[in-house]
Amino acid sequence: MINPNSDKDFRELIIKAKDGDPRAFSAIYEECFTPIFRYIYLRVKNRTEAEDLTQTVFLKAFQSLPGFREHGRPFLAYLFTIARNAVIDFWRVSKKTAVDDPDEALLVVADPKGDPVSRIDERHAAETVKQTIKNLTPDQQEVLSLKFMGELSYAEISKIIGKSEEAVRQLQCRGLKALRKYLRSADQRGLDAD
Secondary structure, eight states: OOOTTTOHHHHHHHHHHHTTOHHHHHHHHHHHHHHHHHHHHHHHOOHHHHHHHHHHHHHHHHHHGGGOOOTTSOHHHHHHHHHHHHHHHHHHHHOOOOOSOTTTHHHHTOOOOSOHHHHHHHHHHHHHHHHHHTTSOHHHHHHHIIIIISOOOHHHHHHHHTOOHHHHHHHHHHHHHHHHHHHHHHHHHHHHHO
16 A cells, blocks of 8 residues: 555656556545545535545646645645645535534445454444544644544644644644543443443
């Protein structure tokens, strides 16, 4: 598997795609689809809209590929920037408010491997995380999804969301602290029920 954040092979794919190789862009699409889709789905809370916006992101990336310059940040960060702008435009145009289902994206593009018991455990864990994420601020949700789902650095997230690296670190720290507090509370409630 190619690492879209730093792998030399991934950079070679970008060069080939810039030279017009459709198979290279297809490989980029396959490697980057899931993190971009999950990020968008977390923001728009609608599978159909997320699929459409994800396609828009890749279309814009393809159209702008000849002018793409790395400038010290990986292509995946570039895709997240396009995705973030697409989501902002989506909300601006639709003037909708988000529904209370922020982490179903973890399940929407799930890995079908594994035995049924493992999948049930994973589903239960994902449901717990989903409930936990509801307690975070939108900024904390965005930073955590970019950091852990997108595997981006603080510098990359900083550029994407327009906040300083220190602010990104603080948002991550506060978000993780809130997650730990909620999970401890949920565990305690589970033990009290037994």
